Amino acid sequence: MKTSRRKFIRQSAVAGLGLSLTPSILKADIADKPKLISKKNTGPLVISTWRHGMAANEAAWKVLSENGRALDAVEQGVRITESDPECMSVGYGGLPDRDGFVTLDACIMDETGNCGSVSFLQNIKNPISVARLVMEKTPHVMLSGEGAFEFAQSKGFKKENLLTEKAREAWLKWKRKSNYEPVINVENHDTIGMIALDKSGNISGACTTSGIAFKYHGRVGDSPIIGAGMFVDNEVGGAVATGTGELVMKTLGTFLVVELMRNGMSPQEACVEAVKRIANKIPDYEKFQIGYLAINKSGDTGAYCIQKGFNYALYQDDENKLIDSDFYLKE
Ligand code: SD4
Numbered sequence: 001m002k003t004s005r006r007k008f009i010r011q012s013a014v015a016g017l018g019l020s021l022t023p024s025i026l027k028a029d030i031a032d033k034p035k036l037i038s039k040k041n042t043g044p045l046v047i048s049t050w051r052h053g054m055a056a057n058e059a060a061w062k063v064l065s066e067n068g069r070a071l072d073a074v075e076q077g078v079r080i081t082e083s084d085p086e087c088m089s090v091g092y093g094g095l096p097d098r099d100g101f102v103t104l105d106a107c108i109m110d111e112t113g114n115c116g117s118v119s120f121l122q123n124i125k126n127p128i129s130v131a132r133l134v135m136e137k138t139p140h141v142m143l144s145g146e147g148a149f150e151f152a153q154s155k156g157f158k159k160e161n162l163l164t165e166k167a168r169e170a171w172l173k174w175k176r177k178s179n180y181e182p183v184i185n186v187e188n189h190d191t192i193g194m195i196a197l198d199k200s201g202n203i204s205g206a207c208t209t210s211g212i213a214f215k216y217h218g219r220v221g222d223s224p225i226i227g228a229g230m231f232v233d234n235e236v237g238g239a240v241a242t243g244t245g246e247l248v249m250k251t252l253g254t255f256l257v258v259e260l261m262r263n264g265m266s267p268q269e270a271c272v273e274a275v276k277r278i279a280n281k282i283p284d285y286e287k288f289q290i291g292y293l294a295i296n297k298s299g300d301t302g303a304y305c306i307q308k309g310f311n312y313a314l315y316q317d318d319e320n321k322l323i324d325s326d327f328y329l330k331e
Contacts, residue, residue, distance in 0.1 A: 042299040043201060045316040046073060048194035049242045049293060052087050053313030054322055056080045060196055061315045070198040071110045074206035075128055078106075081192040082126050082208055085164050089190045092125045093164045094210025096171050098178065099217045102162040105209055105224035106131045107142075111202035111234040115141055117224040118148040123159045128208045130157060131224070142224065174214050191223055193230055193240025195295050203295065205230045205238045212244065221245030227255035236262045237297055239270070242310070243290035251277050257294050267294035267302030275304050275328050291325055304328070 044064035046057050060077030064070070082091030089095065096102045106127035107117035116135025118127050119142060130152045134143050143151050153159065163171075191209035198204075207230040209223040222245030223229035229245065231254040232238035239257035241248045248254070253274050260270035271292040278285050291310035294302045303312050303325040310325040 043197035044070075044073075044199050045295065045299055045301070045314070046077065046194060046196040047293050047295055047301055047303075047312060047314045048077065049192055049240060049291060049310075049312055050190055051311060051313070051322060052081045052084070052090070052192060053194065054320055055084075056192055056194060057313045057315040057320050060194065061320070064196060064198055067199050069200075070196040070202050070204035071108070071132075073196040073198065074194045074204050075108060075132055077194050077196070078128050078192045078206045078208050079126050082106075082128060085166070087192075088167055088170070088210075089213070090192050090209055091127065092160070092162050093167055094162065095167050095213035096163055097211075097217045097219065098175075098214045100163070100168070100171055101217060102167070102210055103217075103219075104162075105211055105221055105229075106207065107224045107226055107230055108132050108135060108204070108206045109226060109230060109232040109238075110135070110204045111232070113233065115226045117142045117226060118144065118152075119220040119224040120145040120218065121148045121152070123149060123162060124152045124157050125160050125162065126157070128206050130155070131206075131208075141226065144220070171214070178214075191229075191242045193223075193242055193293065195230075195232070195238040195240055195293065197295055197297075197299055201297065203232050203234050203238045203297070205232045205240055207240050222248035222253070225249060227252050229254065231255045231258050233258050233262070235297070237267060237295050239267075239274075239292055239294040241290060241292055243305070244288040247278050247282055247285060247288055247290050251281060253278070253290070253292060257292055261294065261296050267296050267300050268304065269302070270294055271302040271304035272328075275306055278306065279328060286329060 046060040056077040060073040063073040085093030104121045104127040105119045108131045109115040116131045193207040195205045207223045211221045230240045239254040257270045257274045291305035
């Protein structure tokens with residue numbers, strides 16, 4: 001009864017549109033089709049920027065595989081990169097600004113839409129954990145500079161010298177010419193951005209960096225800006241950015257990626273569209289690299305960048321893989 005009634009309504013609607021009732025229209029049971037959401041990839045999974053994402057993913061996976069929360073996974077994951085002195089673009093060992101100061105930016109966002117961030121923070125090794133405490137223990141989203149440092153100290157973080165000998169030498173070498181010329185894809189050891197989907201289906205994200213090497217003292221990039229360097233909406237998905245932050249800030253990149261997914265794009269389509277936005281809006285974009293990563297609620301992933309050379313780590317189905325991203329500027 002029900003079926004024939006539905007069929008009748010559909011036939012009337014089609015007839016009302018002046019269309020003939022061809023067998024193919026009758027067969028295509030459009031009104032009854034469920035939305036195409038693949039369930040095969042659902043959590044846990046974690047995705048993060050660059051090669052250093054491999055080690056960070058391992059730490060995140062440990063949390064996720066024990067039924068942990070995505071928020072804990074991303075914090076534990078990126079702390080590995082922050083604490084690694086060999087990684088010269090994040091946390092301890094990061095390259096300093098033009099005046100020789102290591103200044104750090106980081107942000108974190110959970111499945112409830114709560115978020116915290118720190119910018120222009122000095123002498124604290126794990127800014128992501130300070131950002132988390134800003135989120136959890138203050139009524140604010142962002143603390144900066146001296147205030148962020150004092151807050152960290154009040155929460156028991158140690159004051160440490162973050163400028164390693166290797167980073168100091170690189171700075172002294174740079175000072176001989178003092179040219180501010182970010183090099184495309186030096187980012188092979190760059191900002192770490194990470195998004196995780198846990199077993200409960202919740203998404204969280206984190207992003208942390210020492211920023212562009214030899215930047216102006218006081219420069220803050222996209223990485224601590226919610227919606228620029230990282231954004232999560234647990235109803236839709238999450239995204240992170242890496243590269244020359246000014247381009248991401250001008251286009252509010254990760255917010256854009258998530259909104260595009262909300263409007264029906266896959267993570268891959270959304271990342272492509274956000275890179276195209278940069279190409280359409282920023283005249284000299286060809287001189288820079290930007291990479292986006294995204295995941296949606298169904299566990300589909302996406303990655304796209306301006307130029308060849310961006311890679312990312314994806315841990316899923318018990319396997320951690322380093323993958324080359326597709327890119328916009330092809331010959
Ligand atoms: C910044 N987005 O400070 C960061 C740095 C980065 O590849 O990711 N560079 O602009």
